[in-house]
Amino acid sequence: MRRHLSTVSKHVPSSGVYPLGFLVASTTAGLKKTAAPDMALVVSDRDCAGAAVFTRNAFAAAPVLVGREVIKTSGAAMRAVLVNAGCANACTGVQGIADTRTAIAKTAASLGLKSTGSTLMLSTGVIGVPLKMDRIEKGIDALSASVTKSSTASHEDWLAAATAIMTTDTFPKLRSKEFSVNGKVYRIAGWSKGAGMIHPNMATMLAGIFTDAAVSKPCLQAALSHAVERSFNAISVDGDTSTNDTLVVLANGAAGTKLIDDIKSSEFAQFQDNLTEFAAELAGLVVRDGEGATKFLDIQIENARTFEEGKAVATAIAKSPLVKTAMFGQDANWGRIVCAVGYSGVDIEPTKVNLWMESKNEIVHLFKDGAPHQVFDQADKDKAKRILAGEDIVIRVDLRLGKVKAQMFTCDLSFDYVKINIDYT
């Protein structure tokens, strides 16, 4: 039923380099309609700094409501992240909150953790129905048993966890890499899911990032806030924000080095840059698996007055159904893009605006100083056609108002987006 950007294997790694001190398990608890794996657990062998960003949706789900408390009270001594797919535990009232607490306490008990509040639970799936707690509890038993008997996590363990949290995602989203801060090497790994709708449905974006760097809780939260604005808050599939969206990062310090705890230090800046780049890569995978997506659109705004203004312009373009359908149709429709710039709410100067479309090898300057440009000659039309035939398209807009850059990642709007979302009952 779904049209894919490319083959599944293209976006799924066959090996990885994973952070020290994290154990990973997944299991099939019977929460999905299919008999696919549906629960995952990542546990650190020591206390971690933990930071998270949660949905701002007023109908925040039970795991989000409880999660905010967990990060607040235990964010300096986190141990585990538990995830279930198949049930979002949203619009489930006080029962939903009690169920989340029960699952967290059960996890702590099974793992023999001292603190019962050092586990974050993430849920995704159907809303409006309660968690099947008997299955969740059996799942926790299986996950705990699995991590208790292992001493390290393999690539296969990480990939299985990324697979277990999928809903209508078409491929597991997993990345890992080494990075260095002042010459010292660390590891970072993470998974994400998103852009999937299930009945009665919402798209939930979940992501977990794990590193063996040693970072204080305030520094980790600051770096995450910076990173999320430039990664998960810089992607748009259809502009809807779910009740369950959560991004969590744990730093366990298992690499055994000096704590990064000064927000003004060069160590912090380096860590923040690496976290941002890594988060952007995970976020990009969500866009590439956007429902019905055939194009990956990189919207780059240059020379804005402020980051907020640049972001507002990028967002107007990224959310325009007219721009997104034009990209699906491979139509170099500069008019729709200019129009979105114009209604973004930012006080722009029309005669300063320039617009380009770019592929890896070619560039066409469609709009120059407020007027159409390179849109009339056949050679330019042919160039635009070649650029738009590709999977990766850069839309670059220069506002000439200041010196700040901003960026958004989105996908096109295709027949398959409609097909996937009409969801005949």
Added chain:
Amino acid sequence: MRRHLSTVSKHVPSSGVYPLGFLVASTTAGLKKTAAPDMALVVSDRDCAGAAVFTRNAFAAAPVLVGREVIKTSGAAMRAVLVNAGCANACTGVQGIADTRTAIAKTAASLGLKSTGSTLMLSTGVIGVPLKMDRIEKGIDALSASVTKSSTASHEDWLAAATAIMTTDTFPKLRSKEFSVNGKVYRIAGWSKGAGMIHPNMATMLAGIFTDAAVSKPCLQAALSHAVERSFNAISVDGDTSTNDTLVVLANGAAGTKLIDDIKSSEFAQFQDNLTEFAAELAGLVVRDGEGATKFLDIQIENARTFEEGKAVATAIAKSPLVKTAMFGQDANWGRIVCAVGYSGVDIEPTKVNLWMESKNEIVHLFKDGAPHQVFDQADKDKAKRILAGEDIVIRVDLRLGKVKAQMFTCDLSFDYVKINIDYT
């Protein structure tokens, strides 16, 4: 290529009752690719009060830039509205502004008007290319000759004008009616166009409303501002705002009665209510002709704290691609609607929220006090199915925060929306 809500004739009147003192003409100037009529002129036989609202898009087209001046300087003594389709005269720089001024001066000269600045010009069509002024000028000659030799405007004249301003609209949008203020009868007529994309394209919404009531300029502008918030600013097809959007209203006083010039009078309140209702009807026609639309969605928010908050909630629902595709799929997807309420930015109280879907004859209470309701029983499911099978669907949300109502009108998001907008070059 397009799927229609219903037969064209259903939305097009076969007769009407038109305001006194207005003459109407249309012609074929050769601005469209097809040989269809493409220019229209409405002239009052005496000075009118004129008020207008224009797009806020920073790339406002030349006719908008000039139009703002015209209303400012001549709004108490307007005489005519000139419209062309086929060319939007947008992104055309100083030449575009000069062309608009030339067309306005030519119209005044041809009609023998004393003031050269008492004509508003509206343009819609292709952007980035200049007006073909030789054709525009010949068109103005033909229009002027036509109105000069007539003494009254027939239903056919009004319908022909509504047809000439169409771009990819599938039916002409014309309404007329009598209304009374303190027992005195007046007439009001108007046309609108919108939701049409033409290469290289934007959707432009234009509307003109004409009445033989006598209203002062400040009162007319105040009534229009009120009306537009509840009509043309309460519709959303895809959330994009064009460079040319304009709504103009002329009141010529040809009914020969006392001037409505006190904003606190009951006459003003009655006039404002009638104008609002009339504008909402014209705006509704734009939604019904929304690209690919198969459903007319009436989003009603009740018991908001303020009109602005209610409108924000209604807008979040009306713009959600997930809600709009669900409606196309006839899926009673309360989760997506609740989710949109939650991310609207309004400080709601989840446990107070109630949601209904309604047809003319049936109602289903899908969400009650923050939890799903009437969604589990087969009888309720069947009822929702019948409601969603109809063309007109009401989505009603009670916030229980205050006492204010707000409303939005939108259409569903169908395969045909994508088909129409991919616009293969």
